[in-house]
Amino acid sequence: MTDEETPFDPDQSVGFVETQFATLFEPPNELVLESGAKLGPVTVAYETYGELSPEKDNAIFICHALTGDAHVAGWHDSKDRKPGWWEDFVGPGKGLDTNRYFVICANVLAGCKGTTGPMSIDPATGKPYAMAFPFITVGDMVAVHAELVRYLGVERLLAVVGGSLGGMQVLDWVARYPEQMRAAVCLASAAKLSAQGIAFNVVGRRAILSDPKFKNGEYYGEPEGPRYGLALARMVAHITYLSEVSFEDKFGRKLQQGDRFQYDLEKETEFQVGSYLHYQGKRFVERFDANSYLCLTHAMDYFDLAESYGSLEEALGRTDARFLLSSYTSDWLFPSSQSQELVSALLNRQRNVTYVELESSKGHDAFLLEIDPLQKMITPFLEQTRAAD
Amino acid sequence: MTDEETPFDPDQSVGFVETQFATLFEPPNELVLESGAKLGPVTVAYETYGELSPEKDNAIFICHALTGDAHVAGWHDSKDRKPGWWEDFVGPGKGLDTNRYFVICANVLAGCKGTTGPMSIDPATGKPYAMAFPFITVGDMVAVHAELVRYLGVERLLAVVGGSLGGMQVLDWVARYPEQMRAAVCLASAAKLSAQGIAFNVVGRRAILSDPKFKNGEYYGEPEGPRYGLALARMVAHITYLSEVSFEDKFGRKLQQGDRFQYDLEKETEFQVGSYLHYQGKRFVERFDANSYLCLTHAMDYFDLAESYGSLEEALGRTDARFLLSSYTSDWLFPSSQSQELVSALLNRQRNVTYVELESSKGHDAFLLEIDPLQKMITPFLEQTRAAD
Numbered sequence: 188m189t190d191e192e193t194p195f196d197p198d199q200s201v202g203f204v205e206t207q208f209a210t211l212f213e214p215p216n217e218l219v220l221e222s223g224a225k226l227g228p229v230t231v232a233y234e235t236y237g238e239l240s241p242e243k244d245n246a247i248f249i250c251h252a253l254t255g256d257a258h259v260a261g262w263h264d265s266k267d268r269k270p271g272w273w274e275d276f277v278g279p280g281k282g283l284d285t286n287r288y289f290v291i292c293a294n295v296l297a298g299c300k301g302t303t304g305p306m307s308i309d310p311a312t313g314k315p316y317a318m319a320f321p322f323i324t325v326g327d328m329v330a331v332h333a334e335l336v337r338y339l340g341v342e343r344l345l346a347v348v349g350g351s352l353g354g355m356q357v358l359d360w361v362a363r364y365p366e367q368m369r370a371a372v373c374l375a376s377a378a379k380l381s382a383q384g385i386a387f388n389v390v391g392r393r394a395i396l397s398d399p400k401f402k403n404g405e406y407y408g409e410p411e412g413p414r415y416g417l418a419l420a421r422m423v424a425h426i427t428y429l430s431e432v433s434f435e436d437k438f439g440r441k442l443q444q445g446d447r448f449q450y451d452l453e454k455e456t457e458f459q460v461g462s463y464l465h466y467q468g469k470r471f472v473e474r475f476d477a478n479s480y481l482c483l484t485h486a487m488d489y490f491d492l493a494e495s496y497g498s499l500e501e502a503l504g505r506t507d508a509r510f511l512l513s514s515y516t517s518d519w520l521f522p523s524s525q526s527q528e529l530v531s532a533l534l535n536r537q538r539n540v541t542y543v544e545l546e547s548s549k550g551h552d553a554f555l556l557e558i559d560p561l562q563k564m565i566t567p568f569l570e571q572t573r574a575a576d
Numbered sequence: 577m578t579d580e581e582t583p584f585d586p587d588q589s590v591g592f593v594e595t596q597f598a599t600l601f602e603p604p605n606e607l608v609l610e611s612g613a614k615l616g617p618v619t620v621a622y623e624t625y626g627e628l629s630p631e632k633d634n635a636i637f638i639c640h641a642l643t644g645d646a647h648v649a650g651w652h653d654s655k656d657r658k659p660g661w662w663e664d665f666v667g668p669g670k671g672l673d674t675n676r677y678f679v680i681c682a683n684v685l686a687g688c689k690g691t692t693g694p695m696s697i698d699p700a701t702g703k704p705y706a707m708a709f710p711f712i713t714v715g716d717m718v719a720v721h722a723e724l725v726r727y728l729g730v731e732r733l734l735a736v737v738g739g740s741l742g743g744m745q746v747l748d749w750v751a752r753y754p755e756q757m758r759a760a761v762c763l764a765s766a767a768k769l770s771a772q773g774i775a776f777n778v779v780g781r782r783a784i785l786s787d788p789k790f791k792n793g794e795y796y797g798e799p800e801g802p803r804y805g806l807a808l809a810r811m812v813a814h815i816t817y818l819s820e821v822s823f824e825d826k827f828g829r830k831l832q833q834g835d836r837f838q839y840d841l842e843k844e845t846e847f848q849v850g851s852y853l854h855y856q857g858k859r860f861v862e863r864f865d866a867n868s869y870l871c872l873t874h875a876m877d878y879f880d881l882a883e884s885y886g887s888l889e890e891a892l893g894r895t896d897a898r899f900l901l902s903s904y905t906s907d908w909l910f911p912s913s914q915s916q917e918l919v920s921a922l923l924n925r926q927r928n929v930t931y932v933e934l935e936s937s938k939g940h941d942a943f944l945l946e947i948d949p950l951q952k953m954i955t956p957f958l959e960q961t962r963a964a965d
Contacts, residue, residue, distance in 0.1 A: 222837075322839035322840065322841055379829065381820060382820075382827045382829065382849045383818075383820045383823040385847050385849050386849050386853055387815065389844070389849065389850040389853055390812050390815070392844065393811065393844065393854070394783065394808055397787075397804040397805075397808065419782055419786065422778070422779050423812055426779070429772075431770060431772045434771035435770060435772075438771045440771065440774070440880060448878060450711035452709070452870060455781065460771045461775070461778040464779065465778075465782070482841065491829060522820070
């Protein structure tokens with residue numbers, strides 16, 4: 188495209204957007220983490236789309252997943268290869284309609300896209316925190332989100348929305364600050380990670396920690412970080428985001444070149460599926476930080492809503508928010524049974540809950556890929572929420 | 577135990593056994609591999625249990641899985657920590673009853689337990705083959721097994737038996753040498769590896785290849801090989817051998833020490849499931865060779881029975897052997913649907929086939945762990961086979 192062209196249709200996209208920054212928890216008012224450690228100041232990178240209504244009653248907060256960031260929709264500049272990660276779901280006339288709602292998303296605490304994390308400078312040493320960054324929980328992420336919402340002058344959100352690790356943030360949020368939202372939307376998520384899920388995270392972290400270039404996290408000044416380890420962590424995680432059927436549909440046993448085997452032991456990417464995974468690993472290393480990956484997967488492993496609040500009923504019964512939950516038939520990382528446990532707990536507490544198990548072959552990533560069914564649910568759900576009380 | 581004690585009950589075990597060696601394919605009669613390369617001589621490490629009948633009609637060949645070896649049953653000496661890998665299934669009065677049958681198992685070609693593989697000395701150079709070892713297929717493994725059977729003076733086997741990669745060998749064997757067996761027993765296997773299965777192998781190989789101590793396979797003289805990479809490959813593979821339910825039942829979210837989180841980013845094994853996987857990786861490195869692992873997983877990826885023989889019907893219809901197949905409800909690496917495709921092809925060719933989908937929570941490893949249901953099927957199946965024609 189030429190310099191004059193914009194990459195978007197202004198009727199269909201929020202267009203050009205800018206990441207903004209807030210500094211919260213300045214000493215002596217540091218954030219007290221769940222571990223007991225204190226952290227502050229905390230810089231938060233966030234984006235907003237749409238306009239806050241004069242009544243300040245139309246704000247929706249999106250909690251991003253493991254490797255997402257604040258850039259949900261639109262373009263940072265005309266040279267961007269891609270728009271924000273949920274462009275199809277957030278924008279004018281879309282599922283989260285920016286003509287009607289004021290949408291906020293912030294990079295999570297311990298992230299690597301502008302919010303304070305292991306890459307940030309530790310004011311105590313003048314050097315990046317690296318492995319000295321404190322252990323962060325999902326609750327700590329939520330504490331930062333909640334403070335950002337207050338900072339933006341919003342007392343009560345219309346909704347908090349998130350999938351996967353973002354859904355865990357939603358669940359913790361309704362328990363931690365039950366007054367702060369009128370609705371909670373939790374997609375492809377769970378009240379805790381399964382043992383199998385922890386196992387995959389253990390493998391991913393092991394790949395990073397055993398890369399000699401990891402250097403106990405002190406790789407920021409080095410010409411190269413633990414890129415093999417981080418790529419490997421992404422490759423194995425990526426398998427868990429798809430389904431057996433989607434692998435079969437997308438790749439099957441197709442070869443990268445021609446249709447005859449090359450009988451070459453040194454060839455790593457003879458099958459298309461191998462080439463694809465290598466590509467995913469390589470791209471990920473360009474955009475993500477290994478220390479952040481360690482922090483965020485640890486937070487995911489630790490998350491256990493029932494354990495933290497006594498029971499699911501206790502955790503979810505504190506709020507009078509309306510709930511919308513969805514799971515996907517082929518999601519084996521966060522299987523439907525885990526969403527159904529949440530529904531059961533909500534019903535036990537006579538909460539207002541809508542749950543849909545969506546038919547999909549796309550596995551866990553369906554909440555990012557199959558937008559139409561989400562839009563069909565969320566549009567009336569938000570209208571109903573806004574009309575209620 | 578004292579020196580006088582034996583670790584087994586002689587009524588229950590084949591007891592002390594010794595691995596034997598055969599040299600086959602001596603030049604100029606080298607084995608012509610599927611790739612077109614030639615390999616010879618080939619040393620084969622094998623064990624036998626029970627007695628070959630005077631009519632030589634009671635021999636059963638076991639094809640081992642990816643990381644198995646010829647040592648199926650019994651003890652090599654009284655200091656062995658464990659018996660052979662299928663001790664519960666092979667022995668006097670057991671599923672493969674050594675009072676009645678002559679049982680043979682050989683380490684596969686490209687293995688690392690005595691049969692010629694990447695660790696072996698290349699006669700052309702006087703050094704280990706390492707990455708110069710030729711690319712091996714499942715068909716090449718079967719060609720060596722078949723030659724060993726002839727070498728042992730057995731014209732026709734009563735049965736070939738195998739699970740997982742061993743089952744792939746069974747399937748190839750009936751197509752390649754259809755006269756050589758009266759029965760074929762294929763457990764928890766498939767006519768080809770799924771795209772998802774290839775993806776996991778790609779990750780495992782990547783872990784080995786990106787370990788700096790791999791040194792392009794030339795690590796045999798080094799103080800340490802690619803042990804981190806190989807352990808990581810095993811950890812990820814091990815997840816695929818269990819099921820979500822077995823992880824939950826075995827570990828859930830139990831911690832290794834106490835019941836409180838330690839909020840320690842450097843701790844790799846806080847959850848029991850992590851500790852278990854690390855232990856599995858560590859143990860594996862003590863007993864397996866990384867170059868072998870590369871060869872054998874490549875062979876598994878390449879295996880495609882329908883592609884090699886035109887169709888499943890064409891491959892499986894060549895033999896008049898009787899078939900016994902089983903799959904396991906919680907096996908997601910070799911799901912039941914893949915066994916059912918085999919059954920369908922066999923029925924289309926009016927072969928004699930028995931198939932059972934066994935209820936199990938143990939995942940793919942069920943064929944190694946849940947012996948009773950196997951024994952109940954195989955005992956009458958073998959009797960019937962022996963009584964037939």
